[in-house]
Amino acid sequence: xxxxxxxxxxxxxxxxxxxxxxxxxxxxxxxxxxxxxxxxxxxxxxxxxxxxxxxxxxxxxxxxxxxxxxxxxxxxxxxxxxxxxxxxxxxxxxxxxxxxxxxxxxxxxxxxxxxxxxxxxxxxxxxxxxxxxxxxxxxxxxxxxxxxxxxxxxxxxxxxxxxxxxxxxxxxxxxxxxxxxxxxxxxxxxxxxxxxxxxxxxxxxxxxxxxxxxxxxxxxxxxxxxxxxxxxxxxxxxxxxxxxxxxxxxxxxxxxxxxxxxxxxxxxxxxxxxxxxxxxxxxxxxxxxxxxxxxxxxxxxxxxxxxxxxxxxxxxxxxxxxxxxxxxxxxxxxxxxxx
Ligand SMILES: Cc1ncc(COP(=O)(O)O)c(C=O)c1O
Numbered sequence: 518x519x520x521x522x523x524x525x526x527x528x529x530x531x532x533x534x535x536x537x538x539x540x541x542x543x544x545x546x547x548x549x550x551x552x553x554x555x556x557x558x559x560x561x562x563x564x565x566x567x568x569x570x571x572x573x574x575x576x577x578x579x580x581x582x583x584x585x586x587x588x589x590x591x592x593x594x595x596x597x598x599x600x601x602x603x604x605x606x607x608x609x610x611x612x613x614x615x616x617x618x619x620x621x622x623x624x625x626x627x628x629x630x631x632x633x634x635x636x637x638x639x640x641x642x643x644x645x646x647x648x649x650x651x652x653x654x655x656x657x658x659x660x661x662x663x664x665x666x667x668x669x670x671x672x673x674x675x676x677x678x679x680x681x682x683x684x685x686x687x688x689x690x691x692x693x694x695x696x697x698x699x700x701x702x703x704x705x706x707x708x709x710x711x712x713x714x715x716x717x718x719x720x721x722x723x724x725x726x727x728x729x730x731x732x733x734x735x736x737x738x739x740x741x742x743x744x745x746x747x748x749x750x751x752x753x754x755x756x757x758x759x760x761x762x763x764x765x766x767x768x769x770x771x772x773x774x775x776x777x778x779x780x781x782x783x784x785x786x787x788x789x790x791x792x793x794x795x796x797x798x799x800x801x802x803x804x805x806x807x808x809x810x811x812x813x814x815x816x817x818x819x820x821x822x823x824x825x826x827x828x829x830x831x832x833x834x835x836x837x838x839x840x841x842x843x844x845x846x847x848x849x850x851x852x853x854x855x856x
Contacts, residue, residue, distance in 0.1 A: 560746025684717025719748030
């Protein structure tokens with residue numbers, strides 16, 4: 518059910534909280550009893566959505582001080598932290614020291630931040646040059662004496678925190694090489710209190726999630742945390758926008774709308790929700806009002822039936838759209854409504 522059209526301004530991102538609740542329930546069902554489902558705030562840092570997610574998740578994952586500030590308004594019971602924060606309050610909720618095995622960065626330096634998190638960053642290029650997860654983790658985690666020395670000498674419990682942009686890397690073979698490397702290094706596995714296995718989890722990979730969790734439980738009794746962003750919300754929202762202008766150039770068909778693919782639909786491949794009316798095989802470039810040449814995204818539809826002024830509802834929205842939302846060239850931020 519969409520909101521009454523005279524009650525909102527376009528463009529609007531409209532989320533259905535029941536879809537979010539279903540996604541959360543499916544992911545939770547794949548976790549062990551002591552698992553925690555955490556929402557990764559970077560994928561949608563917006564207050565009304567976070568409020569609506571709160572009853573369905575065990576906590577939130579934040580990565581910068583903006584998200585931290587947003588979360589103080591939500592008052593979550595649990596926070597997971599990767600990036601630099603403004604205060605140490607949130608860090609206090611992290612059990613023991615966290616070792617972050619993160620694979621998004623260009624440098625592979627071990628860093629000990631001001632709040633005493635140990636970080637190990639793995640080079641993306643190196644990571645992808647080999648298909649053998651074993652080598653990668655042996656090389657980048659346990660070849661590094663400093664990290665192991667610090668882990669061994671610290672009396673704290675340890676929270677391991679993994680994340681890779683390609684979620685398929687989060688598989689049983691990764692964790693078998695991880696635990697075996699720790700055992701070879703005489704690291705006491707019972708010191709591991711949390712295994713956070715990052716984002717990328719969604720309703721279509723719950724079988725892998727279940728088998729990874731079962732596998733981890735063979736080695737440790739730690740809580741298993743997941744922190745999906747996209748997987749909780751990607752299919753729960755639509756963008757409601759207006760058709761502003763149509764034109765053709767040669768065989769190319771252009772439709773300008775008041776939402777911006779660059780600012781409001783980032784990483785989306787939209788489709789018309791109303792397929793009966795707008796569905797078709799014409800290749801149409803949806804153009805935003807930013808005057809960027811890159812502010813376009815392809816969509817299939819029936820170009821002739823679309824009239825200027827029509828209200829269009831686009832599905833196929835992925836998350837992260839609001840994360841990139843700015844007011845470049847005077848384009849207003851998209852409004853968000855959770856129903
Ligand atoms: C540390 C960390 N956790 C979780 C996520 C969320 O990933 P996704 O939206 O693919 O679930 C990200 C995304 O970059 C991340 O960097």
